[in-house]
Amino acid sequence: MGHVGTADQKLSCGTVPAGVQAVAHRCALAAPQRALSLTAQPYSTAFRFVEWRGACSGSRSTCELPAGQTSAVLAVFAPVSPQQDVCSALGLQGGLEVRPLNNNFPRLAPGEALRDPQFGTTLRRVTDVQGDGRGSHRVIKTLYSTVSAWNADESLLLLYRTDGGPARHELYDGHSYTFVRALDDIRPVDLEQVYWDTQDPDLLYYSSRTDNTLYRYRVSQKRAEAVRDFTAQCGSLELHGGSDPLFNDWQSRYFGYACTPNGSLFSYDLRDDRVGRLVSAKLDYGAPQVAPSGQVFLVNENNASSSSRSATVRDVGMQVLRTLDMASGNEHGALSLRADGLDTWNAVAFDTGPAGSGIGTVVSHVLQTGQSRVLVGPSRGYPYPPSGTHIGATAFHRRGLLAVSVKDDQRGDSLLDSELLFIDSDPLTNPAASVCRVGHHRSMSDSYWAEPHPAISPSGTRIAFSSSWGDAGRDPVVNVYVLELPGYRRPAP
Numbered sequence: 001m002g003h004v005g006t007a008d009q010k011l012s013c014g015t016v017p018a019g020v021q022a023v024a025h026r027c028a029l030a031a032p033q034r035a036l037s038l039t040a041q042p043y044s045t046a047f048r049f050v051e052w053r054g055a056c057s058g059s060r061s062t063c064e065l066p067a068g069q070t071s072a073v074l075a076v077f078a079p080v081s082p083q084q085d086v087c088s089a090l091g092l093q094g095g096l097e098v099r100p101l102n103n104n105f106p107r108l109a110p111g112e113a114l115r116d117p118q119f120g121t122t123l124r125r126v127t128d129v130q131g132d133g134r135g136s137h138r139v140i141k142t143l144y145s146t147v148s149a150w151n152a153d154e155s156l157l158l159l160y161r162t163d164g165g166p167a168r169h170e171l172y173d174g175h176s177y178t179f180v181r182a183l184d185d186i187r188p189v190d191l192e193q194v195y196w197d198t199q200d201p202d203l204l205y206y207s208s209r210t211d212n213t214l215y216r217y218r219v220s221q222k223r224a225e226a227v228r229d230f231t232a233q234c235g236s237l238e239l240h241g242g243s244d245p246l247f248n249d250w251q252s253r254y255f256g257y258a259c260t261p262n263g264s265l266f267s268y269d270l271r272d273d274r275v276g277r278l279v280s281a282k283l284d285y286g287a288p289q290v291a292p293s294g295q296v297f298l299v300n301e302n303n304a305s306s307s308s309r310s311a312t313v314r315d316v317g318m319q320v321l322r323t324l325d326m327a328s329g330n331e332h333g334a335l336s337l338r339a340d341g342l343d344t345w346n347a348v349a350f351d352t353g354p355a356g357s358g359i360g361t362v363v364s365h366v367l368q369t370g371q372s373r374v375l376v377g378p379s380r381g382y383p384y385p386p387s388g389t390h391i392g393a394t395a396f397h398r399r400g401l402l403a404v405s406v407k408d409d410q411r412g413d414s415l416l417d418s419e420l421l422f423i424d425s426d427p428l429t430n431p432a433a434s435v436c437r438v439g440h441h442r443s444m445s446d447s448y449w450a451e452p453h454p455a456i457s458p459s460g461t462r463i464a465f466s467s468s469w470g471d472a473g474r475d476p477v478v479n480v481y482v483l484e485l486p487g488y489r490r491p492a493p
Contacts (some may be wrong), residue, residue, distance in 0.1 A: 001043040005026075011029045035065060037064055046079060047089065050428075090486045093119050093436075094138070098413075099419075102117075104117060122484040123483050139164075140159050141480060143192045143194060144453050149197045154458060155168035159480055167191070181486055204407045213239075228427070235259070238261075253270050256297050257288070262283065267316045267317075277317040292396065294370065307330055327351035334347075334392055339426055339429060348362070361389055376421065378403070382435075386406050390452065394457075398459055400430070401423070405452035406421070421435055442469050467480075
């Protein structure tokens with residue numbers, strides 16, 4: 001864990017060390033007009049800077065970037081010792097000790113924070129669905145754990161308002177969490193299928209539910225621009241990003257689509273305006289999900305008309321490269337990217353794979369090799385996977401980080417019950433596979449709207465989640481809370 005920044009803090013990204021005056025979220029700077037000198041600084045003495053990758057190389061702590069061009073650079077930090085528990089080094093809780101919720105549901109006013117008594121982290125309430133005067137709705141929630149809630153520089157937070165009035169997306173300030181405006185002039189095919197651009201904080205993308213078109217939307221201008229009409233590919237079928245959609249690649253270049261139900265699969269290259277080869281498939285509302293690298297796609301084959309029950313890895317032309325060793329491809333999971341450029345599918349596994357891959361709440365599969373390892377599971381001392389797990393991996397400025405929510409017994413009396421987890425899934429930067437347990441989400445209802453759906457921020461320093469906060473009813477009031485991780489620094493007012 002560590003921080004990268006310029007001396008003037010115009011570029012400032014990552015887990016900020018104690019005593020350093022910096023912010024955690026300015027991770028992108030478009031075409032700088034002058035040369036940039038970046039400095040990499042470990043979060044604490046428990047971590048070391050390893051090397052630069054991308055536009056810079058070598059193990060010196062400074063990196064020089066030329067003016068007038070956009071460059072991608074990655075700073076790699078690792079524990080000083082391979083046996084280092086990265087959770088304790090960050091001041092977080094790990095281990096297998098039961099940390100019960102103890103019926104702890106203190107009522108928080110909007111903006112008020114709680115220090116979780118079992119985990120020591122800061123949980124902040126950010127919305128007030130019944131008291132904000134904007135309707136009779138009962139729910140404000142994150143879109144889903146697999147799509148980014150924050151834009152590229154974390155200046156805006158995108159949430160969804162529903163249940164009790166016309167549903168709509170809403171924009172909030174990304175740090176103060178004050179309401180900005182309703183985003184009611186977009187009509188995505190599904191509430192989750194809205195994708196922030198990973199470099200330009202003013203852009204998002206969505207596919208329309210009315211005309212099979214991909215749109216580029218500029219937030220500051222309230223203007224949608226048609227990028228591509230896919231009627232030629234889908235005809236009378238609906239253009240869809242999947243019934244369980246994931247975020248697009250971390251360059252915002254590729255999209256995976258299906259003509260639904262049970263139509264063709266294909267990829268779309270936004271940069272080159274190129275449609276990939278159409279492949280016939282009967283996957284109901286399943287669609288190819290582009291991996292963060294943009295090199296491969298994941299396709300869930302787990303449906304009644306398929307001969308496979310797992311998931312396949314495909315190229316941009318939808319050619320099958322391999323089948324992952326999973327008993328089912330239909331469990332909750334998220335795609336992430338390691339420092340070595342390999343993509344991972346991090347998912348729940350209730351049974352061993354055909355070739356022996358493990359059981360766990362989080363099992364990580366490498367898309368390019370098929371190798372897997374259990375991060376959270378019985379082989380590592382955790383219980384058999386509890387129910388109601390969701391995984392998010394949208395820390396696109398900080399590779400490998402996962403946010404996980406577990407429901408099971410919402411009273412929180414057993415290990416993992418009602419817990420939020422923070423995991424570095426990369427074996428280079430977390431060789432001991434430490435699992436950080438960072439809070440109780442306190443969502444008690446079995447309603448879909450009350451599922452926490454944790455969304456990790458692009459810099460990997462915050463987790464937004466939905467919670468009924470003790471309300472166990474069938475029609476609960478749900479608001480959004482943000483868990484602030486060590487090293488998160490809010491900008492000055």
